[in-house]
Amino acid sequence: MPIAARRVFRLSLAMSIALATSYGMDANLPFIAPLFAFLLGADPKPPMGLKGLLGLILVLSLMLGSGLLLIPILTYHTMTGLIIVLLGLFFANYLSLNKGKGPVGLLLTIGITLISALGVMGPSLAMMIISALLLNIAIAVVCQWLVYPWFPEDNVSTAPPPHSEPLQSSWLALRATLVVFPSYLLVLYNPTAYAPIVMKSVALGQQANETAAKHAGVELLGSTCLAAVFAMVFWFCLKLVPNLFMFWLWTLLFSGFLLAKFYGVLASAFGPTFWQNVTVTLFILVGPAVEDTINGKDPYVASAVRIALFIGVTLYAWMMLLLLENLRKRQALKRQPAV
Template sequence: MQLALQRAGFRSLRIATGTALSLALSFGLDLPIPVIAPVFAVFLLATQSRPLPLKAAVVLALVVAVTTGSGLLLVPLLRHYAFAGVMMTALMLFLAFRYGLRGGNNLVATFLAAGLTMISAAGTADLQLAATVVGALTKGLLLAVLVSALAHALFPEHVSAGPKPAARAMSGDQAEAIALRATLVVLPAYLLAMADPASYMPIIMKSVSLGRQTCTTTARNAARDLIGSTLLGGLLAIVVWFALRLFVDLWMFFLWMMLIGLLVGRKLNGLSPTRYSASFWLNSLVTMIILLGQSVQDSVAGKDVYTAFAVRMWLFLAVTVYACFMLLLFEKRGRRRAGSTRNAVPRP
């Protein structure tokens, strides 16, 4: 029991330290989209009990190449044959989510979905913006991997603890239905971002996070897990924003982020019992990082932070409610299908 608590404590410290450090470094180094690194650091540290081995790092590097290449190749198609381009993007999103559900690496699937949508949406407006997004994704992923390795070195996993078990592969029909649902969750935000990529890039990141979450959430818990985690993420962003106004400093940003990371990490790793799922707390942390990071950028750019936050929060909630609707729709369709199948079975 003591060993299990110590292991959970180290995992919570890894999540808090890695997330806060990647966030501080992203803003300190003035990366193009600074929220990318901490978001991917959260996914890495929450899903991996050990640092990425060399082979996995090489695979991620190849994913970067494939993502950037496929996203840029879609740009001419989207510009000249918009409908065909959107359908091709939807197909590639479906294949990325299906790959993760069929036993593939969920991190790779998430990065493929995020990179494909962000790069192609940016390219429809400006190729220079697409190149900026490519650079942001590459630098953000590299920073997340390096910070993750450092966090594991500072708080290593106990030698008796093996790697986290791989996610159970779903059957073909089930994986295809859930992958289609996740794709339909992402598509509206993608279409919105194509109209103004610079303003709506955070919506794509949120929708990809929601698409990932809908792969593990049931319709029964949809409102609590999806809407509740979005509202909690917004509340945490507001709290940290006003706390930062007391001492406007990068180190204070790091410390506040570490505190929130510790609180969420305790919930994620079972140190503080809760009736909410791990995906609820993970999505809350990701939502807070995106909202808070964008508000900091708006402040630096001299924009009206409160109006921008209100609009962004409203859009996040709209995307989340739509995701809940898709969950309910697909589950209702699945129950109807199962009922018709049972009725079709001949009785002896």
């Protein structure tokens, strides 16, 4: 089997098994298990070992705990807490870009934003979110262990990706920070209603770093709208036979198709970042809709609100990208010496 096809089968199976396992265990936030399986397994390399998993759980506990430390500051000294969050977001994005630690920066961003925002409602809720994140990450890694021997990588060493220049990384980190921060303010205003857009804005911030401003509309807005269409089709397919086995099967089929586009097995006019955003947004939309049915809410109204919020956040990210890029070009022209 070609290596690209092996990667598609490996990652789609890991994502679908992680979803079925998390729902079967009745874990909190089960829909994030396939998201972590995708984020941790998208790079073409073997999964981390037991020592790496234990180290990741320990580091993640410390990073998510940083959100708990922000709760009293946000409660009693709001402006100081917001400034600390803004600086923390910049540091997390800079860590991802300049130091090449993408997963670490992503998890630190989640800890700073999601944990601190939900913790304002109560520390017990924040602790529940932390335990759910840790459990679902462990489920995702174990599922990678089960699948990897059947679809292994070739024994070919790959060169590490080149890092950006410090000035370029600082600029991109600032751009990603300004994309995420307004969504964080919305979550502080109403944590239960706006919590899903934190994950979406974090994904947009990471994608905006790899997207040129002139292509941002197609990359950001196009992928979000396409993910909404996929989520609608996924939902109506799941309604035909709504049980866990069919949920696993549809996850396998949809993720397999999207990952075939992501890895280039199927021809596409868009790059990997486009299909990465489609995949992440799809599960952010479908998972909470399933949770709405379990909790007795109307999934159609809630999903429509989420899609509208996601499109609004995407439009803001696009406008911010264009504004900052134009500002940067003007500053570069001013610094050029006169001929």
